[in-house]
Amino acid sequence: MKDLFSDNSQLYQQARPDYSAEILEAVLKYVPERQLAWDCGAGSGQFTQWLAPHFQQVLATDLSAAQLAQAPQLQNVICRAAAAEHSGLADHSADLVTVAQAIHWFNFDAFYAEVRRVLKPKGCLAVIGYGLIEAQDPQLNQLIQLLYFDTLKGCWDAERHYVDELYQTIPFPFAEQQMPALSLQYRWSGPQLLNYFNTWSGFKHYVKQHNQSPLAPLEAYFAAQPIASSYAVQFPVLLRVGLCAAAQS
Template sequence: MKDNFSNQASGYSKFRPSYPPELIEHVVSFTESREMALDVATGNGQVAQLLSEYFETVYATDISENQLLHAKRQLNVIYKKLPAEKTDFHDKQFDLITVAQAIHWFDFDQFYAEVYRILKPDGIFAIIGYGLFKTNPESDKILSDFYYNIVGPFWDTERKYLDENYETIPFPFKELETLHFQNKFTWTFEQLVGYLETWSAVEHYKAHNNENPIDLIRKELELSWEAGNKTVVFPMLLRLGKLKM
């Protein structure tokens, strides 16, 4: 698993969009028991915090110590620095295992073998994510050019799985039918730019060119943003599965 986000841990904690509580409630509704859940590649613990309302104990793992330092503390959430593909958990330990906006970074074969080891036979495995957001038409044009052309060459190859709505990732589970969700926010221009700063491609561009690519679009984007409704809508991605016995 790659660590693309340690450097942006503070911004990630502040500007990354949260997950809809109704999506988490939907995922949890499939579980038969609510003793223990695991959120893999938890980042700043967004999903782990939401799961803590439903489960007695939630474990949350990440390879980035910096990300874990920015995670909110909760009595029934236990944070551990561990890779997704090799954990120290017991066999058949979890009722639910979630991965939010991170599955594309994993070694699929190794990770899925670990899921099969630590998930209970009747447990649920959930892949959660979000695609490129939409906003007002003028800002969308600028942001689309920024995403595909300006920082496009600096996306890791794994990003394609998100662009393909997680439909093309390996999924060796008995798939369950789910509802569709979206996440809607009203953002200031500072929040918009703050979110763009968390993109791994922006970080790669900075390292390669020694300049911030957002500066190339900042003025034009701000004008379109202030003239628009400042609404952003993220399409949510969700795949649920059970172990094939």
């Protein structure tokens, strides 16, 4: 698993999109017991905080201690810096394992072996993510597309293709359940959008390669708009939920 997000972890916590009650509801439908959830690749706790009210205890792990340090401090949440394949949990102790916007960085075989080890017989794995941001304004959306596909071409890690393919091409050796089509919708200001683009791994690689920001066209676009402008944007939700074999009986 790569650690690409320890640098400027506070910005990541502030600028990344949140999740939603609809996502949580779709997942919890398949989790009859709620003693322990393991949120793997938890980052700064974006999804952990959604889980916490529904479980007696939540374990949040991430390779980046800097990311975990930005997570909200919740009474029933334990944070631990650990690789995805080393949760430290007892065998068959977890009711739910979640991975939000992180599984494409994992060693699939090693992680899935750990998932099988820690899940209870009626346990559930939920893989959550979001795809490329889409703007309602055509000009803004075109600038985002140019940034992602043209300017940053060659700057994305190879694993990014799993996100582009909406997580449909990741191996998923569990009994998969049908999920609703969901999206995350926001109205963000220009500065919010620029902060979000600053958290992209492709952005970070570009800056290291070229020693300059790739955001000049977007900055010029926002500078030409009224100061208080906000922009309707959405992210397609990537959601795959699978059950252990024993959970199907």
